[in-house]
Amino acid sequence: KRPAGAPDKALAKPVTKVGVVGAGLMASQFALLFVRRLKVPVVITDLDQARVDKGVDYIRGEIDTLEKKGKINGDESNRLKALVTGTTDKADFADADWIIEAVFEELGVKQDVFAEIEKHVSDTAVLATNTSSLSVEQIGAKLAHPERLVGFHFFNPVAVMPLVEVVRAPSTDDATLSTAMVTAAKLYKNAVITTDTPGFVVNRILAKLLGEAMHAVDTGTPFEVVDKSIAPFGLPMTPFELLELVGLKVGAHVLDTHHAAFPDRFFESKNLHDLAEHGQIFERDAKGKVKGFDK
Numbered sequence: 001k002r003p004a005g006a007p008d009k010a011l012a013k014p015v016t017k018v019g020v021v022g023a024g025l026m027a028s029q030f031a032l033l034f035v036r037r038l039k040v041p042v043v044i045t046d047l048d049q050a051r052v053d054k055g056v057d058y059i060r061g062e063i064d065t066l067e068k069k070g071k072i073n074g075d076e077s078n079r080l081k082a083l084v085t086g087t088t089d090k091a092d093f094a095d096a097d098w099i100i101e102a103v104f105e106e107l108g109v110k111q112d113v114f115a116e117i118e119k120h121v122s123d124t125a126v127l128a129t130n131t132s133s134l135s136v137e138q139i140g141a142k143l144a145h146p147e148r149l150v151g152f153h154f155f156n157p158v159a160v161m162p163l164v165e166v167v168r169a170p171s172t173d174d175a176t177l178s179t180a181m182v183t184a185a186k187l188y189k190n191a192v193i194t195t196d197t198p199g200f201v202v203n204r205i206l207a208k209l210l211g212e213a214m215h216a217v218d219t220g221t222p223f224e225v226v227d228k229s230i231a232p233f234g235l236p237m238t239p240f241e242l243l244e245l246v247g248l249k250v251g252a253h254v255l256d257t258h259h260a261a262f263p264d265r266f267f268e269s270k271n272l273h274d275l276a277e278h279g280q281i282f283e284r285d286a287k288g289k290v291k292g293f294d295k
């Protein structure tokens, strides 16, 4: 029996070409997943050609790594690399039927990106946002067809983390939700349907952990002590390692969003904002391996 609220799979639309807006770390990681699992053309776009090229190079490099590891053969590697293209011209999205964005986590930016994208895509294309804690409903506020927008939230590293949160906004229609669920399954991800609340499920819980860890620092406990205290509890990463993995700016933004929505339950952290602007938590070697805490 289908769980309450789960859409009929028969409503899902086919995905034959994917458009990715943003060529940063998250977008490049999931663009790789789309090409590897769906084996359809994936076109990525960003503000300028340099960013686009960087994203395409990353994806093709990761495909080479998959070949070197023996996970795909040479033919498959060449086929997948040929399916990935980059563009600064959104007109190239005209025949894409699934467009997903991971641009800067700023409501106005995302609203404008989708309003612009909608001018270039077909009426039936599904639009997805990888937002980590903004309201999907508000992101779609400038769309002519907000019913085709859904949250599709990956976790870093995308290749390894098994979950996708499929966020159903009040306006999301069943065909869009169904397409998202079926697509997640084709990407070999476990999808859960969440409501459109700040942080959805996972970041709401992570924000608590990361926010409390930063608050301990903000109120005088050294980074080292917080890190050493939590390490034996068996998490794959300590809160500060996780903050650096997701990016300090993203982490600070997630905490701010939660603090704004639930000021009595979540902290914001000035230290985290300062670090996001000027520094890092850990000192690392040239290969990115942690040497200790940055002083």
Ligand code: CAA
Pocket (backbone or CB within 6 Å): 131, 132, 154, 155, 156, 157, 158, 159, 160, 161, 203, 206, 236, 237, 242, 246, 250, 254
């Ligand atoms: N990209 C791609 N693959 C990666 C990777 C990366 N950044 N990091 C690790 N991997 C792969 C490795 O290649 C390896 O794959 P193979 O077995 O095929 O070679 C596999 O993962 C295991 O890697 P390691 O043995 O080197 O590392 P590990 O066992 O220490 O695990 C980890 C690394 C999976 C990242 C683990 O530390 C972990 O699960 N950390 C927690 C990550 C997490 O919580 N992410 C969610 C962040 S919140 C978020 O993203 C949402 C948001 O909106 C902010």
